[in-house]
Amino acid sequence: MANTNDDFDIELELEQMRRALAKPEPIANNQNHALVANNQTHALVASNQNIEPIASILNVEPIASDQNSVLHPKKPNALYMGLYIALGVLIFGVGAGFFTLYKVQQWTLAKSKTVIAQVETVKNSPDVNSLGNAQESLTETIAILEKIPNAPGFPYKQAQADLVKLRGMQTIVGVNFLAAENLKNAxxxxxxxxxxxxxxxxxxxVWYEAKQKWQMAVLLVKTIPASSSVAEIAQQKLPAYRSNYEIIxxxxxxxxxxxxxxxxxxxxxxxxxYRRALEYFTQAVSLxxxxxxxxxxRGIAYSALGNNQKAVQEYNQVIKLNASYTEAYFNRALAQYVLGNKQQTVSDLSETIRINPNHAKAYLERGAIRYELGIQEKGIEDLEKASELFSQQGDTKNLQQAEKLISQWQETAEPAAVAVNNTESEDSELDECEDAWQSYSPALSCYLPSVDIINVRRRQPLNAASPNIPTKIQSDAGETETSVRTPSRSRGGSFSGRSRRR
Incomplete structure (x- = not known):
C-alpha cells in the first residue's frame, strides 16, 4: 500500500512538472502568485541536474538558459519589424496615391465638361486673346485625359469620349487663332x-520701308483661310491694303x-x-x-559758278531737312565768308565743330578768320587744335600747312604789321592755287607766304578738298537704293589774309 501511495505521489509530481514545462501559468499581478512563481523558479534552478533525465522521459526539450525560459520569452527580430513597418507604409502610400489619382481624374473629367462648354462659346471669336486662352485650356485638359489608363476602376471610356470632342475643338481653335493673329499683325x-x-x-x-510693310500686310491677309472666324474682316481689308501697296x-x-x-x-x-550738274540735281529734287x-x-555748283548767295540758300534747305548735316554748315561758312559775312562764318564753323569735334578743317578755317579779325590768341589755339587732329588723322599735308601758319603767326604780333613785297615765285604760287581752286582740282596748298603782309586781299580757302564719294547701298530686297554723293567742301573764300604785289 505504501508503494502504491509513493507511486501515486511520483506520478502526481511528474504531471505537475509536465504541465509546467508544456504550458506555464500566467504571471499573476498579486503578491501571492508572484511568490509561488519565484518558488517554482528556484526549485527548477536547484534541480537543474534532474531536469534533463525527466525531460527525456517526458519527451520535452530542455531549456539551456534561464533568459530564454518561459518566464523571459524571446523578442521578435528587429529586421522583421522594420519590414513590417515599411510594407505598411508602402501599402498606405499606394492606396493614398491611387485615391489621389482617382480624384484628379474625376476632377479632370469634370473640368473637361467645363472646358468644352467654355470653348464652344469662343471657338469662332475673332479675338486673339480669347482664342489663345481657349487653346491653352484645351492643351492642358487633353494632356491629362490622355494619361487615364484603360484599367478597372478608371474612367477610361468617358475620358476617350471627351478627348474626341476636345481634339475637334482644338483644331478649330488653332485655325482661328492663327488667322486672328495674322490679321492682327497685318x-x-x-x-x-x-x-x-x-x-x-x-x-x-523711308519709302522702301513703307513698301515692305504694306507688302507683308497683304501677304498675311491673303493667308487667312475662308473658313476662319476672321475671314470676312480680312476680305474687307485686302483691297485697301493692295491699293496702298501699289501707291507706295x-x-x-x-x-x-x-x-x-x-x-x-x-x-x-x-x-x-557745274551747269550740267545743276540740271541733274534739279531733276532729283523735282522728283x-x-x-x-x-x-x-546744287550749293556746291552755285558756289563754283560764283553765285554764293544762291549757294547759301541751298545750304539753308539742306540744314532744314537735316539739322545735323555737318558739311552743310561748313560749306555755308565758306560761302558766307565770300559774301563778307564774317560773323556768320564763325558761327557756322563753330556749329560744324559742335556737331563734329574732330573736324580739323573747321578748326583750321576758324583759326584763320579769328586771326584775321584780330583775335590772334584764339586763332592760334584753333590752329594748334587743327594741327593735333591732322596729326591723329594722318593728314600730313594739312598738318604741315597748319604748323607753317602757327610758326609764322607766333613770330608777329600783328597780321599786317610790316610791309614786305612778295617774290615772283610766291605770286606764281598764289595764281596757281587760285586757278586750281576754280577748276575744282584735288587739294592744293593756298597758304600764306613766309612773309609779312602789307596788302590784304580776299583769298580762296586754305585748301580745296576733293569730293567725298559715297557708294550705292543695296536694299534688303536687292533693289538699289542710291546714296547721295557729296563734296566735302564748296567753292568759297578763305579766312586768312593773302597778299601779293599789285
Whole structure:
C-alpha cells in the first residue's frame, strides 16, 4: 500500500512538472502568485541536474538558459519589424496615391465638361486673346485625359469620349487663332506704314520701308483661310491694303529715280561741269524734294559758278531737312565768308565743330578768320587744335600747312604789321592755287607766304578738298537704293589774309 501511495505521489509530481514545462501559468499581478512563481523558479534552478533525465522521459526539450525560459520569452527580430513597418507604409502610400489619382481624374473629367462648354462659346471669336486662352485650356485638359489608363476602376471610356470632342475643338481653335493673329499683325504693319509716310516728302529709305510693310500686310491677309472666324474682316481689308501697296511702290520708284539723278549730278560735278550738274540735281529734287544731298550738290555748283548767295540758300534747305548735316554748315561758312559775312562764318564753323569735334578743317578755317579779325590768341589755339587732329588723322599735308601758319603767326604780333613785297615765285604760287581752286582740282596748298603782309586781299580757302564719294547701298530686297554723293567742301573764300604785289 505504501508503494502504491509513493507511486501515486511520483506520478502526481511528474504531471505537475509536465504541465509546467508544456504550458506555464500566467504571471499573476498579486503578491501571492508572484511568490509561488519565484518558488517554482528556484526549485527548477536547484534541480537543474534532474531536469534533463525527466525531460527525456517526458519527451520535452530542455531549456539551456534561464533568459530564454518561459518566464523571459524571446523578442521578435528587429529586421522583421522594420519590414513590417515599411510594407505598411508602402501599402498606405499606394492606396493614398491611387485615391489621389482617382480624384484628379474625376476632377479632370469634370473640368473637361467645363472646358468644352467654355470653348464652344469662343471657338469662332475673332479675338486673339480669347482664342489663345481657349487653346491653352484645351492643351492642358487633353494632356491629362490622355494619361487615364484603360484599367478597372478608371474612367477610361468617358475620358476617350471627351478627348474626341476636345481634339475637334482644338483644331478649330488653332485655325482661328492663327488667322486672328495674322490679321492682327497685318493691321499693325499697315498702321506703321501709314505713320511712316506722313508729311512727305521722304528719303528713299523711308519709302522702301513703307513698301515692305504694306507688302507683308497683304501677304498675311491673303493667308487667312475662308473658313476662319476672321475671314470676312480680312476680305474687307485686302483691297485697301493692295491699293496702298501699289501707291507706295510707285512713290518708292520715284524716289529711287530721284536718287539716280542725284548720283549723275555728283559724277558731273566731279568733271567740273557745274551747269550740267545743276540740271541733274534739279531733276532729283523735282522728283523727291527730301533729298538733302541734292540741295547740297546744287550749293556746291552755285558756289563754283560764283553765285554764293544762291549757294547759301541751298545750304539753308539742306540744314532744314537735316539739322545735323555737318558739311552743310561748313560749306555755308565758306560761302558766307565770300559774301563778307564774317560773323556768320564763325558761327557756322563753330556749329560744324559742335556737331563734329574732330573736324580739323573747321578748326583750321576758324583759326584763320579769328586771326584775321584780330583775335590772334584764339586763332592760334584753333590752329594748334587743327594741327593735333591732322596729326591723329594722318593728314600730313594739312598738318604741315597748319604748323607753317602757327610758326609764322607766333613770330608777329600783328597780321599786317610790316610791309614786305612778295617774290615772283610766291605770286606764281598764289595764281596757281587760285586757278586750281576754280577748276575744282584735288587739294592744293593756298597758304600764306613766309612773309609779312602789307596788302590784304580776299583769298580762296586754305585748301580745296576733293569730293567725298559715297557708294550705292543695296536694299534688303536687292533693289538699289542710291546714296547721295557729296563734296566735302564748296567753292568759297578763305579766312586768312593773302597778299601779293599789285
Amino acid at each position: 493691321e499693325k504693319l499697315a498702321m506703321e506704314a501709314a505713320i511712316l509716310v506722313q508729311k512727305p516728302p521722304h528719303p528713299v529709305k 511702290s510707285k512713290r518708292f520708284a520715284t524716289a529711287q529715280q530721284a536718287a539716280e539723278f542725284n548720283n549723275r549730278g555728283v559724277v558731273t560735278l566731279e568733271k567740273a561741269d 523727291n524734294a527730301s533729298i538733302a544731298e541734292s540741295y547740297f550738290g
